[in-house]
Amino acid sequence: MENSIILQRLLRRGRNEKLIKQDRVKKRKKILMITAENKEINSFRKKQFNNFIQITMPYLAGFIDESKYDIVLIDEYNQRIPYDNHFDLVAITVNTPNAVHCYKIAENFKQQGSKVVMGGPHVTLLPEEAMSYCDYIIVGEAEETWPKFLEDFYNDCAKEKYMCDDIPSLRGLPIPKRNLVKKRFLTKGAVIATRGCPYKCSYCNLKQIYCDSFRTRPIEEVIEDIKNIRSKYFVFWDDNFFGDIEYAKKLMIELRKLKKKWAAQVTLERCQDEELLKIAKEAGCIYFFVGLESFSQEGLNSVNKGINNVDKYKKIINLIHHNGISIQAGIIFGLDTDTKDIFKETLIACNELGIDGATVSILTPLPRTPIYEQMKNEGRLNTTDWTYYNGKTRVAFKPKNMTEDELYEGYIWFRKQFYSIKSIWRRLRVSKANILYNLAMNLGYKLSI
Incomplete structure (x- = not known):
């Protein structure tokens, strides 16, 4: 009898321990x-x-x-x-x-x-x-x-x-949990449609952080993701939305049905296709972020950005504006060919071309990029304190044709002048695209500066 009681206790203890373990797992x-x-x-x-x-x-x-x-x-x-x-x-x-x-x-x-x-x-x-x-x-x-x-x-x-050993597919990706994003409404709509970029600019780290393969996401899945965004406005978070032009056209044709407004990052040379621009406008595009980077062909070539042809800037930008799409230009100061004249020359060019907005940066030699290795070998890196590598508030390297202070002060001067009332007025008169939106955006940047 006593042995039976002991056995029952042991069995109960075993069951309890098993339940506790299962509860811990759950x-x-x-x-x-x-x-x-x-x-x-x-x-x-x-x-x-x-x-x-x-x-x-x-x-x-x-x-x-x-x-x-x-x-x-x-x-x-x-x-x-x-x-x-x-x-x-x-x-x-x-x-x-x-x-x-x-x-x-x-x-x-x-x-x-x-x-x-x-x-x-x-x-x-x-x-x-x-x-x-x-x-x-x-x-x-x-x-x-x-x-x-x-x-x-x-x-x-x-x-x-x-x-990451294999190239991940973009098929079957989950919808981002935007419900977890707090204190945002108009600016929580970001979507992925493609990944990668066909080009190899020496200051860019895409080739080091992504598998070297341009990929697209199934169009029906992209559309479903966009439907999940409550706001009327969203951005494509792609590095080069026009990396595959035929894919982009098919996606935008489907996107027309949603009647939303959006922006995307593209390369200028892909914008020579007027059918592409027309479809983009009909699909709700209001802005292209375009990496112009420089108005110096010599400077562009020095960072392997020869896909940009300065002589074609005016023609292509006019075509984009003619189709009712605005341009936010990415501009970089501090290329090895830049002198102290580059800031004024860039401002004049932006005003003449009617560049709607500008995201301006100081050249930043990010780790493992070709330009980082070049500057490291030349002894031109100022520090390995990564806080300096933000491209906005500090200079992380020694420029060739000016001092660090001259580069930073020229960059600040350009930002102030670009978003001056005089420059805003001149540029909007040339562009004529999305006037009210552009005016609000430019004045917002002016107030921030």
Whole structure:
């Protein structure tokens, strides 16, 4: 009898331990996902009113099984990191100018007992550096490695490093969890349709952070994603929306039915196709972001941007404006051929061509890019403090034909002059595209400056 009682107790204890173990497995873990932004960049960006969200974290959140994880999404653009809360896992996407800031965030959470995983451009460029500041890293594109890591972490068997070994397909991607994005409305609509770029500009790190293959997402899936955006306005977050012209045309024909307004990044030489421009306008396009970079052909050639032909700028830009689409020009100062005259020459050219808006940057030699290696070999890098590599508030290298101060002061002078009332008036008179929208955007930039 006594042996029977003991046996029953042992069986009950075994069942209880099994139930406790199962309950532990079923318990959801808390994950904090951070789009980091240091104070210096945040102060610069907050003055500009048309900043769309960084889509990475809402997109990666779409892969997460919410029966296993409670998700908190924080974007430092307009939110504070909840250091006082406990999280099982903290995920941080790291770009180069925010790397030092991200490492400090990771240190803080690790001291509190949280595990930290990092991914993004800087982690992919310098994985060994990043690994010394966190528990896990995800290198390269994450469509296959991120879900695998999440499953392994949930089951307490995560590895330190997850590498992208195969080229991920863009088929079957999840809809970004935009409901997790707070304090945004008009600027939470960002969409991925393609990935990669056919070109190899020496200052660009796309070839180092992505698999070298231009890919497209199934059109029906892109359209479904766009339908998920409540706002009338959105942007394509692609590096080169016209990388495959026939695909772009088919997508935009379907997009016409949604009657939304949008912008996309394209290369100027692809805009010589008037049928493409007409379809884009009918589909709701109001803006192209175009990487003009420079009005010096010698400067463009020096950074392997020979696809831009300065002699054709006027003809192609007129064609874009004629089709009712505005141009936000990407402009870079500090190329090796630039002299102190470049700032005034660029302003004159922008006014004459009716460039609607400009995103102006200081040349930034990002790690592992050809221009970084060149400047490193020439002893022209000022620092490896990645905070200097933001292209907006600091100069990270020694220019060839001017001092660092002259480059920075010329860059600031151009921004102020470009968004002066005189320049705004001249440019809008030439462009005549989306006048009211352009006026509001230009005045917004003027107030920020």
